[in-house]
Amino acid sequence: MSANPVVIEAQKLGVDFWVDGEWVMAAEDLSYSVRAGEVLAIVGESGSGKSASSMSLLGLLPANGRATGRVLLSGEDTLTATPERIRAIRGSEIAVIFQEPMTAMNPVYTIGFQIVEALKVHSPKLSRAAAKARAIELLGLVELPDPQKAFDSYPHQLSGGQRQRAMIAQSISCDPKVLIADEPTTALDVTIQAEILDLLRSLNERLGTGIILITHDMGVVADMADHVLVMKSGRVVESGSVIDIYKHAKVAYTQELLAAVPHLGTGAASGKKAASHKGETPVLSLKNVDITYPKRGRVAAFRAAEDVSIDIYPGEVLGLVGESGSGKTTIGRAVVGLLPVSRGAITVAGQDMVNVSVKDLREVRRQIGIVFQDPGSSLNPRWPIGQSIGEPLVLNGGHSSEQISARVEDLLDMVELPRTYRNRYPHELSGGQRQRVGIARALALNPAILVADEPTSALDVSVQARVLDLLTTIQKVQKFAILFISHDLAVIDMLSDRIAVMHNGKIVEQGSTDQILRNPQDPYTKRLIAAVPVPDPEEQRVRRRARTTT
Numbered sequence: 001m002s003a004n005p006v007v008i009e010a011q012k013l014g015v016d017f018w019v020d021g022e023w024v025m026a027a028e029d030l031s032y033s034v035r036a037g038e039v040l041a042i043v044g045e046s047g048s049g050k051s052a053s054s055m056s057l058l059g060l061l062p063a064n065g066r067a068t069g070r071v072l073l074s075g076e077d078t079l080t081a082t083p084e085r086i087r088a089i090r091g092s093e094i095a096v097i098f099q100e101p102m103t104a105m106n107p108v109y110t111i112g113f114q115i116v117e118a119l120k121v122h123s124p125k126l127s128r129a130a131a132k133a134r135a136i137e138l139l140g141l142v143e144l145p146d147p148q149k150a151f152d153s154y155p156h157q158l159s160g161g162q163r164q165r166a167m168i169a170q171s172i173s174c175d176p177k178v179l180i181a182d183e184p185t186t187a188l189d190v191t192i193q194a195e196i197l198d199l200l201r202s203l204n205e206r207l208g209t210g211i212i213l214i215t216h217d218m219g220v221v222a223d224m225a226d227h228v229l230v231m232k233s234g235r236v237v238e239s240g241s242v243i244d245i246y247k248h249a250k251v252a253y254t255q256e257l258l259a260a261v262p263h264l265g266t267g268a269a270s271g272k273k274a275a276s277h278k279g280e281t282p283v284l285s286l287k288n289v290d291i292t293y294p295k296r297g298r299v300a301a302f303r304a305a306e307d308v309s310i311d312i313y314p315g316e317v318l319g320l321v322g323e324s325g326s327g328k329t330t331i332g333r334a335v336v337g338l339l340p341v342s343r344g345a346i347t348v349a350g351q352d353m354v355n356v357s358v359k360d361l362r363e364v365r366r367q368i369g370i371v372f373q374d375p376g377s378s379l380n381p382r383w384p385i386g387q388s389i390g391e392p393l394v395l396n397g398g399h400s401s402e403q404i405s406a407r408v409e410d411l412l413d414m415v416e417l418p419r420t421y422r423n424r425y426p427h428e429l430s431g432g433q434r435q436r437v438g439i440a441r442a443l444a445l446n447p448a449i450l451v452a453d454e455p456t457s458a459l460d461v462s463v464q465a466r467v468l469d470l471l472t473t474i475q476k477v478q479k480f481a482i483l484f485i486s487h488d489l490a491v492i493d494m495l496s497d498r499i500a501v502m503h504n505g506k507i508v509e510q511g512s513t514d515q516i517l518r519n520p521q522d523p524y525t526k527r528l529i530a531a532v533p534v535p536d537p538e539e540q541r542v543r544r545r546a547r548t549t550t
Helices: 050-058 083-089 111-122 128-141 147-151 160-171 190-207 218-224 242-248 252-259 328-335 358-365 385-396 401-414 419-423 431-442 461-478 489-495 513-518 523-530 537-548
Strands: 006-019 022-035 039-043 065-073 094-097 178-182 210-215 227-232 235-241 284-293 302-312 317-321 343-348 368-371 449-453 481-486 498-503 506-512
Touching: 006 050, 006 210, 022 050, 022 065, 022 210, 022 227, 022 235, 039 050, 039 218, 050 065, 050 094, 050 178, 050 210, 094 160, 111 128, 111 147, 111 160, 128 147, 128 160, 160 190, 178 190, 190 218, 190 523, 210 218, 218 242, 218 537, 227 242, 227 252, 235 242, 235 252, 242 537, 252 461, 284 328, 302 317, 302 328, 302 343, 302 481, 302 506, 317 328, 317 489, 328 343, 328 449, 328 481, 368 431, 385 401, 385 419, 385 431, 401 419, 401 431, 431 461, 461 489, 481 489, 489 513, 498 513, 498 523, 506 513, 506 523
Parallel strands: 039 210, 039 227, 094 178, 178 210, 317 481, 317 498, 368 449, 449 481
Antiparallel strands: 006 022, 006 065, 227 235, 284 302, 284 343, 498 506
16 A cells, blocks of 8 residues: 555645634644545544644635645645636545535435536536436445435435435545545444445545545544544644554543543443342333324325333433334334324323323423434524523423522533533534533433433544433432433443344344343344444454455
């Protein structure tokens, strides 16, 4: 690989943003090079400068941003290129796989139209028929099961993993020299994540594209990278080969990042048997529950959950795991009364959720708290966070303004945020801080059970570890039960007493965390566990070879 030519090189790259009358540094003195067929991973927490510096490579900084230094693309400095030249470079020589394809793709155009558009922009002489044929070929290359159907589909008609594959197809449509992959697997299921990483590595080897991988997932880095740059506060604190970084990290910050990565076998539940709850009444009980989405127009009725039975007891954490579309979130929504049940029974703290009247539903919901996956979109951007935390108290009545204010301050103390933050708005907080606000709001009414739907999937590993530690500490004191919905088995290992595994709307296996993760019986559970990335590059390469030969 060392004989391959350098396709992009950054020399003393700096990025600044004009904020409140002064330049604020986002990245400084960043130097690296990427060769053809090589993968460079840039890692660090949110705000470290990894995305800002990478977006500057092809002029994608916002209007208040500037880049300094040099960026040599096959010898040409892109920072001094004209706007016309930059537009020609984008997509053809440098392409980007964005973190969230649903927002990066145009929702009113089909997948095929958007790929054809990219091809036609950079190859005007290409006929539309030839461009369509190439687009379908690309969708097949990224292993979509029905390329023609995907070509005619809109983004919302594809699953998360399929949308990510479609974006990869669009990104490689013009055979770029450099591919910037910005958190390409965040919030994807472990099996889909493994498939996407295998696909990227395959494309990297077949096309000789240099890849800049931006991520906070150290398991992904171990699987993909050849070299690693560790960034903190806009500066590189350590760099080296992936083996050197994982086996011989010298800087404390790098060691902290690696130590924060959850992986199977090191969780609090490892070796721990589920407690006996004989004689206890479950705080949440589902018995033979079916949930069916009714027929709408030409869309046939769809059974999202079938014959689901689970019990959760006071002070217990049940991890509900499975791939996207398995029915996990459907169960969570039914528990809080947001979806009707077509068969079976659901009780919360002894109260029937299936036949509850609209009048009584509010009282039942006092017993349930919800922590959403994306705290940014679940908080009102026009309200200070103190108002968001106190909203459940206001809606349920019976509290004076002084009592609400005191309760908000107690909740901020509980989630370890300064009381002064009550006057801040969501955009003024980091992702981890916003998630703490979401936890505080969910606990405002002292619920009997907390439904946590992928609450840490988009957080940096160190922030994720702190949020999980906080949730565990509060749960041990408050003794509420948790239905923890996640696709991350390593996180489940850290938190859960028991696990229920869902596949195609059914519970295929459930038992103690130790039993499910160390001695799984169902083939689907075994496949989920085998796909979990581990922060060890040598083991990841062994596992990848095993995947590609089966």
